[in-house]
Amino acid sequence: MWNITKEAKDTFVKNNLLPIHESDDEWEGAFKEAEEEGEDLVSRLVEELNEIKSELRHVLPSRFIPYLEDGSLNQPTLPQAIRDDYLQWTKESDEKFRKVLEAASERTNQALSFCPVTVQEIFAESLHDSTIERIEREQDTLHLYVNTDGGFSSKALIHFTFNGVISEETDEPLQLGQWFIYDELQKTDNGFAFRVLFECPESQWTIEMKDLDARYFxxxxxxxxxxxxxxxxxxSMTEYTARLNPDYLYWFITPDVECVIQSISGSMLIENGSIDFQENEMIVTVGREHYSYHLNEYNPISFIYTNVYEDPYEHLNEPVPSEDLVKAALSNDLEWQVRAWNTMYANPHELAESINQVLSILELKEENELMLSVHAGHFHKEGILNETIIKKYRNILE
Structure with a gap:
């Protein structure tokens, strides 16, 4: 039995079609912002509701339908009791889906204990927003290359190998460019089963195989x-490769081929092949096969991978001295500011006084709401925020 299903995801999405403001303070802020931008907020909300009204009729509990039909469900005139009831209903829906994801994660972790270390390392990070870059099939083996650019993994390219495919079910065939949204891995009597919910196009794909292996770059x-x-x-390619560490191993991996790079000095050399540039085109030759890539569509630099992880922003983890912390966190020097917040995040108890001081000075705005919700939420869980700060940030701490 699967936890991740298209039906569960669709229910979650539909139950969140109509977000509403939770408090009078939020409504006041929304009207103030709309006025500053010269926008008619009430009219915009009417339009937004009309666009999804037909869908909501099939989703909402019957007690909310009268307010849907008269158009007040997303307006400030909605009675407080109905507003609270609606918000509670959406929160319960969110909690239900959170438990679905939690159960899927538990099943995945159980299955991973039977998998190679490389597979475990891949699933230690999220595949969300990764895309299918290459699909290859040979007899009962499926090779799936996944590009994580724009996703949440430190790994740039993942090569899954599904060995001994037993069955494969999907409502849309696998396609290049599909996005990973949610996934779940299970251990079965015959080996493993893997399910992914994709977008673009939307589909639910499930594969069962005897063995799962993977590499990453x-x-x-x-x-x-x-x-x-x-x-x-x-x-240029030459300028770029001159900046790379010559002691590392490198691969040249395109949507069609994978080659070991034998030399990055001067003209790059690949194993059993060559790379040539002709006007706006790059020609990769491997053996007797030739592959062409238009330079307006592909940047050859993106085809260079290594097996060594380097944190490009390691310097941002350098701690800021405690005596400079408040000044740094509030400064306009972005790098110094990031270092300060990283320092506070890593040492909440030791730096509780400075953290509360910084949060007391800062004003919650749209441009910093996400950052503050992450950090303030972390500090709140650590139990180091004073009552004044908790009250100030209550809307993003709930």
Whole structure:
């Protein structure tokens, strides 16, 4: 029996179609922001409700239907008792789906104890928002290459090998570019079963196999820094490889081939092949096969991988001295600021006084709400926030 199902995900999504403000303070802030932007908030909310009204009729408990039909469900005029009831209903739905994900995680962890270390290391991080980059089938083996750029894994490229495929079920065939949303791994009598809920197109894919193996690769740290600084497109292959550590092993992996890089000095050499550039095109030759990549679509630098993880932002973990902490956390120097918050996050009890001081000075705004919700939530769980701070940030601590 699976915990992760398309039906469970769809129910969760539909039950969250209509978020509403939880308090009068939130409504006041929303109206103030709309006024500053010259927006008619009430009219926008009417339009938003009308767009999803037909779907909500099939989702909402009957007690909310009158407020859906008269258009007040997402308006400030909604009676407080109904607002509280609706918010409680959505929270219960969220909690139900959270338990689904928790159960799926437990089943996955149980199955991982029977898997190779590399597979365990991959599942130690989330596959969410990873995409299918390459699909290869040979007899009863499926090779699935997964690109995690834009996802939540430190690993850049994952190569899953499903050996001895027993069965495969899906409502849409696997396609390049599909996104991982949720996944679950289970141990079976015959081996393993793996389920993924994909987007673009939406599908539920389940495969059972005798054995699961995997390899993974990293982008060099230089790649990540150049990408984040939006400088990759201005870097030549020669300039880029000159920045790489010559003592590491490297691979050249495209959507079609995987080659060991024999040399990164000067013109890059790949095993049993060659790389040639012709105008706006890169030609990769491996044996007798030729693969063409248009440079307007592909950046060859992104095809270079290593098996060594380098943290491109390791310097941001350098602690800020306690006497400078408050000043750093509130400064406009982004790097110093990040180091300060990382220092506080890692040492909440030792730095409780400074943390409360910083949070007392900061104002909660849209641009810092996500960051503060993560950090304040962490500090709250650690039990180091004073009552004044808890009251100030109560909306993001609940």
């Amino acid at each position: 990293y982008h060099p740290a230089e790649y990540t820094k150049l990408r984040d600084e939006e400088k990759l497109d201005y870097m």
